[in-house]
Amino acid sequence: MSDERAVNARTTYRHGDLREALVEAGVEMAREGGPRAVVLREATRRAGVSPNAAYRHFTDRDALLQVVSDTCLGFAADRIEAEFDAHPPTGDAEADARMMLRSVGTGYIGFAREEPGLFRTAFSVPDNLQRAGDASKAGRRGRTPFQLVGLALDALVATGVLPPERRPGAEFQAWATVHGLGMLVIDGPLRGLTDPMIDAATERLLDMVDRGL
Amino acid sequence: MSDERAVNARTTYRHGDLREALVEAGVEMAREGGPRAVVLREATRRAGVSPNAAYRHFTDRDALLQVVSDTCLGFAADRIEAEFDAHPPTGDAEADARMMLRSVGTGYIGFAREEPGLFRTAFSVPDNLQRAGDASKAGRRGRTPFQLVGLALDALVATGVLPPERRPGAEFQAWATVHGLGMLVIDGPLRGLTDPMIDAATERLLDMVDRGL
DNA sequence: TGTACATCAGTGAACGCGCGTTCACTGATGTAC
DNA sequence: TGTACATCAGTGAACGCGCGTTCACTGATGTAC
Numbered sequence: 001m002s003d004e005r006a007v008n009a010r011t012t013y014r015h016g017d018l019r020e021a022l023v024e025a026g027v028e029m030a031r032e033g034g035p036r037a038v039v040l041r042e043a044t045r046r047a048g049v050s051p052n053a054a055y056r057h058f059t060d061r062d063a064l065l066q067v068v069s070d071t072c073l074g075f076a077a078d079r080i081e082a083e084f085d086a087h088p089p090t091g092d093a094e095a096d097a098r099m100m101l102r103s104v105g106t107g108y109i110g111f112a113r114e115e116p117g118l119f120r121t122a123f124s125v126p127d128n129l130q131r132a133g134d135a136s137k138a139g140r141r142g143r144t145p146f147q148l149v150g151l152a153l154d155a156l157v158a159t160g161v162l163p164p165e166r167r168p169g170a171e172f173q174a175w176a177t178v179h180g181l182g183m184l185v186i187d188g189p190l191r192g193l194t195d196p197m198i199d200a201a202t203e204r205l206l207d208m209v210d211r212g213l
Numbered sequence: 214m215s216d217e218r219a220v221n222a223r224t225t226y227r228h229g230d231l232r233e234a235l236v237e238a239g240v241e242m243a244r245e246g247g248p249r250a251v252v253l254r255e256a257t258r259r260a261g262v263s264p265n266a267a268y269r270h271f272t273d274r275d276a277l278l279q280v281v282s283d284t285c286l287g288f289a290a291d292r293i294e295a296e297f298d299a300h301p302p303t304g305d306a307e308a309d310a311r312m313m314l315r316s317v318g319t320g321y322i323g324f325a326r327e328e329p330g331l332f333r334t335a336f337s338v339p340d341n342l343q344r345a346g347d348a349s350k351a352g353r354r355g356r357t358p359f360q361l362v363g364l365a366l367d368a369l370v371a372t373g374v375l376p377p378e379r380r381p382g383a384e385f386q387a388w389a390t391v392h393g394l395g396m397l398v399i400d401g402p403l404r405g406l407t408d409p410m411i412d413a414a415t416e417r418l419l420d421m422v423d424r425g426l
Numbered sequence: 427t428g429t430a431c432a433t434c435a436g437t438g439a440a441c442g443c444g445c446g447t448t449c450a451c452t453g454a455t456g457t458a459c
Numbered sequence: 460t461g462t463a464c465a466t467c468a469g470t471g472a473a474c475g476c477g478c479g480t481t482c483a484c485t486g487a488t489g490t491a492c
Contacts, residue, residue, distance in 0.1 A: 015469075041445065050470050052447075057468095061446060124337075129401040146402070172394075172403060173418050179401075180393025181385075188342040188392075189359070190385060205386050212425025228436075254478065263437050265480075270435095274479060 072122035077139030083107030285335035290352030296320030
């Protein structure tokens with residue numbers, strides 16, 4: 001607040017925002033190697049701080065991982081919202097609602113492919129997938145991936161594409177489908193495929209959801 | 214071969230079949246805590262043998278885990294085949310083919326619920342999902358889960374339910390859907406649900422696949 | 427059938443590793459007077 | 460505006476842990492003669 005610190009912040013004694021720095025380091029590690037790669041000591045190393053300094057901000061390693069994981073879920077939401085932006089409303093409400101659900105799917109798969117480490121960290125930390133709707137896991141616009149699926153389905157109901165009686169629980173069907181494809185893409189038999197091939201598989205899957213829902 | 218060993222085999226010097234014993238111990242650990250819980254030293258402990266004895270049978274810990282993981286994939290195949298058995302052909306070829314695909318789904322989800330640790334070990338060890346069709350990962354009847362999906366889809370084509378031009382790659386759609394639901398059930402928001410609720414969710418998802426494929 | 431011997435599946439002890447975590451501490455900071 | 464002081468975010472050293480893995484070895488087994 002008062003003085004200008006050394007430009008090369010390595011020598012900083014009172015760290016500017018250590019908590020944030022640790023989370024960022026954790027996200028970086030997650031990006032490189034998934035949740036298992038989020039190592040408390042390494043996070044303090046990257047923040048240029050002694051190992052135990054982390055305990056001023058997190059009760060233990062799991063607490064850090066949880067925050068990192070929440071952050072990753074937020075990134076997933078951001079990626080989906082970016083897909084929304086790439087397909088602005090055309091005025092045809094029905095087509096727009098359909099496109100919205102597709103955007104959830106393509107954004108989700110896009111995130112899995114572009115950031116497999118963050119994807120894994122977002123979705124395979126215990127209790128994170130389970131509470132994927134919690135506000136703490138929201139993206140920059142305040143929404144979680146789970147809420148975005150719901151939003152798209154609501155739009156489908158509002159435009160009459162989806163019968164209201166099928167709405168309850170439909171997010172689980174949509175989500176399971178897209179989540180499964182994401183897993184197959186990052187860890188499964190679809191891993192080695194080229195981008196166009198994965199795009200094609202995604203399109204086919206979303207067609208199936210569209211028809212089947 | 215020659216002498217009768219102590220009944221309490223703890224003192225055995227030449228172990229009967231250590232390799233098999235280690236794999237079984239590994240599967241047991243996987244059952245309790247997933248792939249991360251498969252610990253080489255603990256496997257030797259359970260087999261009543263010194264830690265390094267394992268290196269007579271596996272080059273390293275990863276080699277053990279890989280075999281354990283393959284075994285788990287085989288169990289998944291067995292579980293699906295059990296579901297086939299529970300729904301024997303009725304004579305209506307079209308209905309039978311449909312039921313076969315459903316059985317893949319319900320068997321898959323059943324395995325995830327009954328054996329979450331084995332499920333995780335089967336499907337989230339690197340390279341295992343990717344090579345899920347390899348013969349080394351077959352169940353008791355010599356088939357892998359991946360092949361079973363294909364079999365069901367072939368039957369759908371043969372009976373005219375599924376247009377042949379949609380057959381190529383269809384296993385990825387079917388598999389992704391069911392795999393995603395499995396993940397949501399063991400780790401996700403569907404975890405706490407009662408059996409009937411999960412059955413209902415499974416049925417709805419399979420209806421969607423049936424309609425959408 | 428008996429004996430000598432090579433094999434190799436096991437032993438027992440030890441290693442280095444990086445981890446998470448705890449301890450007693452220190453000294454820059456902001457605040458009260 | 461200057462000084463005394465309490466705070467508490469950081470330091471530095473150390474711990475115990477269980478892991479995977481390596482070493483030199485031993486002695487039960489099956490086989491050749």
